[in-house]
Amino acid sequence: xxxxxxxxxxxxxxxxxxxxxxxxxxxxxxxxxxxxxxxxxxxxxxxxxxxxxxxxxxxxxxxxxxxxxxxxxxxxxxxxxxxxxxxxxxxxxxxxxxxxxxxxxxxxxxxxxxxxxxxxxxxxxxxxxxxxxxxxxxxxxxxxxxxxxxxxxxxxxxxxxxxxxxxxxxxxxxxxxxxxxxxxxxxxxxxxxxxxxxxxxxxxxxxxxxxxxxxxxxxxxxxxxxxxxxxxxxxxxxxxxxxxxxxx
Amino acid sequence: xxxxxxxxxxxxxxxxxxxxxxxxxxxxxxxxxxxxxxxxxxxxxxxxxxxxxxxxxxxxxxxxxxxxxxxxxxxxxxxxxxxxxxxxxxxxxxxxxxxxxxxxxxxxxxxxxxxxxxxxxxxxxxxxxxxxxxxxxxxxxxxxxxxxxxxxxxxxx
Ligand code: SF4
Ligand code: SF4
Numbered sequence: 001x002x003x004x005x006x007x008x009x010x011x012x013x014x015x016x017x018x019x020x021x022x023x024x025x026x027x028x029x030x031x032x033x034x035x036x037x038x039x040x041x042x043x044x045x046x047x048x049x050x051x052x053x054x055x056x057x058x059x060x061x062x063x064x065x066x067x068x069x070x071x072x073x074x075x076x077x078x079x080x081x082x083x084x085x086x087x088x089x090x091x092x093x094x095x096x097x098x099x100x101x102x103x104x105x106x107x108x109x110x111x112x113x114x115x116x117x118x119x120x121x122x123x124x125x126x127x128x129x130x131x132x133x134x135x136x137x138x139x140x141x142x143x144x145x146x147x148x149x150x151x152x153x154x155x156x157x158x159x160x161x162x163x164x165x166x167x168x169x170x171x172x173x174x175x176x177x178x179x180x181x182x183x184x185x186x187x188x189x190x191x192x193x194x195x196x197x198x199x200x201x202x203x204x205x206x207x208x209x210x211x212x213x214x215x216x217x218x219x220x221x222x223x224x225x226x227x228x229x230x231x232x233x234x235x236x237x238x239x240x241x242x243x244x245x246x247x248x
Numbered sequence: 249x250x251x252x253x254x255x256x257x258x259x260x261x262x263x264x265x266x267x268x269x270x271x272x273x274x275x276x277x278x279x280x281x282x283x284x285x286x287x288x289x290x291x292x293x294x295x296x297x298x299x300x301x302x303x304x305x306x307x308x309x310x311x312x313x314x315x316x317x318x319x320x321x322x323x324x325x326x327x328x329x330x331x332x333x334x335x336x337x338x339x340x341x342x343x344x345x346x347x348x349x350x351x352x353x354x355x356x357x358x359x360x361x362x363x364x365x366x367x368x369x370x371x372x373x374x375x376x377x378x379x380x381x382x383x384x385x386x387x388x389x390x391x392x393x394x395x396x397x398x399x400x401x402x403x404x405x
Contacts, residue, residue: 045317131318139315140366168368170327175366190318 040190051115051134051242052184053214054198055221055230058107058247060208066093068108068209071200075185076172081163088159088174090182091197096248105247108197108209111136111157111182112233113242119149119158119181128179134214134242135186140178149179154234157181184211184242214242277356280349282332293323300353303329307363326367336371343369 040046072078072091080087091110097103117136120128127143130136138149150158158181161174168174171187185195198209212221224230230244285291292299294306310324322328333349334340341347343364346355350369354361 040318042320042322045313045319129316131316133318137315141311164365168366170330170368170372173366173368178366186318187320190320 040192042190046131046133046190048132048134049215051214052113052189053134053212053221053242053244054110054113054184054195055210055212055224055244055246056107057208057210058105058245060206061106061108062204062206062208063095063104063106065106065204065206067200067204067206068197069093071196072182075196076174077167077169079165086160086162088161088180090157090159090180107245107248109155109157109233110197110243111153111184112155112239113182113184115240115242117239118152118154118237122148122152124148131186135184135189136181137183137186138179138181140173140175140180143178145177145179147179153181154237154239277352278347279352280333280335280347282349283335284332326363330368331371334370336373340370 069089069091076090078088078090091108093106094109095104095106113130113134113136115130115134117128117130119136120130122128124146125142125144127139127141128136128149129139145160147160150156150160158179160179161176164176165174174180185193185197188195194211198211201207201209210221210224212219214222214225216222217226224246225244228246230246231248232239232241232244233248282291286293294302299306306324307326307329310319310321311326313319314325343351343361346352348369350361350364
């Protein structure tokens, strides 16, 4: 069993790492990388070999830009009732102001995908859970809507759905009476994709967000974390967040 | 002998038509046709009789594997059921209608189907996502400093 998963990891690293540059070339006659080049075959479970994370460079985050928020709302069909207090919000722009100097900066705040998530600790039903690859989700089939997790989350990352919803999207099931938050676009990540917010930020050439595997030393995010000084928001809580910030 | 079998055949035909007529008279549910076949030998992803009886077990099993383990095979995925069994036409019946594939049987059997309070009851092309309107949130939430965020949070001892 362990041998099997060892091979799997090797194969995955091989396909996603060094080999991607050669994608399209034949590995052995008749086998092309782009035919087998998915990071994770659909039938394979996620493993703790990978830990997904995000590095946000607040110096690059443009004041007045809201593209990550819009992209998230579009991606998941988050519609509101013009009631900012209670409308669902998975990612929001926060503006920081130094009272002394008047210096301002903005940053996107989302579920930090904590390694030790308080939302999971307090959930009485087991609906809040962390996947092996570090993505924190709500199993809405089990969630009873008690909202303990919303109280426990230090980042106010979660929303409760108060109203009956219609026209949800196939990849983003959502419903009244349950709590939800950023999923790191798990439906994309499982298909070798990048979260919608990161994509939108890059599309505008801001490139303030990097998504990747914290466990892989050769990933862009790991290199960024090694090279620069970065922070966890509320590092004092020792949650070991998956989302890190530069420039705060 | 030949004459007898001919009469038998004729009988079988008329009986067949009679039964079809009965279904149309709404004693039995009228189940919409699927868009495709799973294989040449088999209509659905398991034999039809098996699916009629046990489809919920397949979907439930897949549900947990997808959510907890990220397994995204298509054979027993609810999204794929919908993609094949429900039309993506603008005016296609929604799940509230007895003409919707799921509800055609569920209303006949008087079994409430909860899935679609959260899940999509019709195929949605991902490129169409943009047509969904977004929240009317203010672009910025202004707080004084990171310190404000710190004092607002819950402290865990
Ligand atoms: S940021 Fe909040 S919702 Fe996300 S994992 Fe941490 S405690 Fe849970
Ligand atoms: S609202 Fe749902 S996910 Fe949150 S603590 Fe309660 S049962 Fe758990």
